Amino acid sequence: MKLAPTIAFLVGISASVGNAAVNVDAIPMGNPQGTPEMFGTWTVTKVLCRDCAGRRPEEVGTKFTFAPTSFTDPFSITCANASYPNRAIPGDQVMKLFGSNLPKSAKNLIPQKGSVIDARLACDKGPVGRVLFLGDDKAIYLYEGEDYFIERAKTP
């Protein structure tokens, strides 16, 4: 009669180990044409910095435009030959991938359930930027000294 709980315990251990063993780095990027949830006008609504003390978030209000064959990235370039190689990664694995690089203020924005789209902004001969699309018209634009929380206009 004790067999069933023992099996359940073992299954639980197995699932846990299996999930931890997933090499998220090995998930390939594809679908360079992007997806509709990427396209539209996005506005910086929050600066995510490692140490925001004394920093004036002047980037708030900056607008990006991502379209199927072009994009405007005020922190990089305007591109007329765009692509968006991307991959879906489990939400609970995002911090594992970018944890040492993302500010702590980004952590609470990452949905732990479902997946996040990790996309490169590529122009002509390769990538110039990276965006984590979180769903619900929210995303994080990865930049240098800080990252930007961006939200998509409801009527692109």
Add this chain to the structure above:
Amino acid sequence: MLPPSTGAKLAASAENFLITYGEARYASPPVSDRAFDCSYFVWLVIRTVNPHFDREASGAIAADRLRFQPVLGAPEAGDIVYFPPGPVPYEVKKGRKGNYPGHVAIMVSASEFIGMQSSGVGRVHVPDTWWWPRTKEFYRYIGPTQ
């Protein structure tokens, strides 16, 4: 026709690796060919002309007079751009005066460099607002090639 110079080879390798490692993420210290830092990218590039090149941190590259020669004039394709640790003018202007880590990358033209950036391996068009106002130095690889 003259064979391509070492600089041209390094620039071509950086362009190739922009695609090859386009999915990689920034990680320091490096974890693998899919998660690494800026000096690891430079190491990958230089290895294409010298497979025996030992990986050096960005500051060590700038200090290595045996294999890297300072460039006093305008940089050329294949030169290494080195940003020493220090404040970033773009951030200082916004009130943040702390120091940022050093960085190293490969110039692929006078107006572009390719390196492992915070967002992954990427091309940076310069002059930009974040990188180019920083203190920067250029070095040319003069080590052995094969």
